[in-house]
Amino acid sequence: RKFRQQGRHMKCPFRQQQSLTLDQIEPLSVRRLLKEGKGPLPEPPRCPACHNVLAPQALLFDEGYHSHDFYEFQKMEEWLSEAEVIVFVGTSFAVRLPEVALEHARTAGIPVYNFNTFDMLEPSVSLNCSNIRGKSEVTLPLLLQEVEELQMKLDHPEPLLNSKIISSDSRPPRLRRSSRRRRPKYESP
Numbered sequence: 758r759k760f761r762q763q764g765r766h767m768k769c770p771f772r773q774q775q776s777l778t779l780d781q782i783e784p785l786s787v788r789r790l791l792k793e794g795k796g797p798l799p800e801p802p803r804c805p806a807c808h809n810v811l812a813p814q815a816l817l818f819d820e821g822y823h824s825h826d827f828y829e830f831q832k833m834e835e836w837l838s839e840a841e842v843i844v845f846v847g848t849s850f851a852v853r854l855p856e857v858a859l860e861h862a863r864t865a866g867i868p869v870y871n872f873n874t875f876d877m878l879e880p881s882v883s884l885n886c887s888n889i890r891g892k893s894e895v896t897l898p899l900l901l902q903e904v905e906e907l908q909m910k911l912d913h914p915e916p917l918l919n920s921k922i923i924s925s926d927s928r929p930p931r932l933r934r935s936s937r938r939r940r941p942k943y944e945s946p
Contacts, residue, residue: 769807774826781805806926822853837861844900846872846893859884872896 771777782788783803790798801810816822822830833854837843843862846873848855861882862869869886871878877888889896 769809770803771804772812775778776827777804777811782811783808791920803839816853833857840921842870844870844872848873849876850878862886870900872900 770941772815776923779788779791782791783805784800787798787800787802790796791802803809804811814825814827818823822828822833834857837858838861840861845855845858850856859869859878866885869878869884871886871888872891872893874890874892877890878884878886879887889900894919
């Protein structure tokens, strides 16, 4: 989609590069209805730059994450390339991003930890994974505790994690370790 601005043809920045806020959507009558959560809309929302009907900010069947800059898929790929471990929290593994991360874990031999109450991964020769079953408000503080203990053992002068999830008066129970593996096994009480 192209539009004219000051006599020049320009590509609409909201097509693939930038996201719109609700306050930018035109016309005003549609914006008001969207803010109120009411519908149906009298007409489709329009772009403030090119005035075309807005495309949904979702992947269509023939599109990938690379086709839209606002997904910042390249940043996720950079993070994956530097990862030493991958942690999933509460995903169903039904969308493409977790699949990409799992493909990378298999290829690079990176351990995977799946914190979940329902969807579990199947360990295999190519996938080094541990499933930690339980509610995240119980299991994630245990993960933080483990990271802090490892940090102290490794004598890191600066903290690996700067946030504090566990309060001193409600410290979670100790982690139980599996004798078969060096990696921690977490169990919720």
